Amino acid sequence: MLGASAKFLAIALLAGSLAACVTDGGDQSSNQGGMVYTDDRGVADQPFPKDYREQVLAFLRTYLNNPVGVRDAAMAEPVQRTVGGRLRYVSCLRYNAREIDGxxxxxVQRAAVYVDARLDRMIEKAGEICAGVAYAPFPELEKLTR
Structure with missing residues (x-):
């Protein structure tokens, strides 16, 4: 049977171990906002994300409160940009989605950041990152279902 101080120490060690596993992306998000989904190894030579449209659609299907009836959807082909001090492929998108009340x-404008050709994060404040990109219609987003 463990004493009170031994139990406290065991719980503190467990909490510390779990806290070490949690990350908010560190410098990867660089005050850009967004959630990190992949392990960014910092490799500068990134492959082009060939299925970027499908990856964004899969993400937005779960991200949007109501993915049905999106309007004014447009997306730019991925271009290389510096994000968080690292060269990454970024595809910018614009859309008008329904709120919970319909x-x-x-x-809104978002930037999808790719690491190793996989969607890594979606940046909500994408103004500077998306400056000067050429948008094209994104009808697949407007046809999205639940």
Missing amino acids: SYGGV
Whole structure:
């Protein structure tokens, strides 16, 4: 049977071990906002994300409160940009999605960042990253279902 101090020490060690496993992306997000989904090894020579449209659609199907009836969807082909001090492929998108109450909140701009050709994170404040990209219609997003 463990004493009170031994139990406390065991719990503290367990909590410390678990805390070491959790990350918010560190410098990878570089105050850009967004959630990190892959292990970014910092490799500069990144492959082009060939199925970037499908990856974004799969993500938005779960990300959007209501993925049905998206309007004004447009997406730019991935281009290389520096994000968090690292060269990454980024595809920018704009869309007007329905809110929970069914109304439209207005067009938003997002940047999808890829690491090793996989969607790594979605940056919500994408103004500077998406400056000067050429948008094309993204009808697949407007046809999205639950």
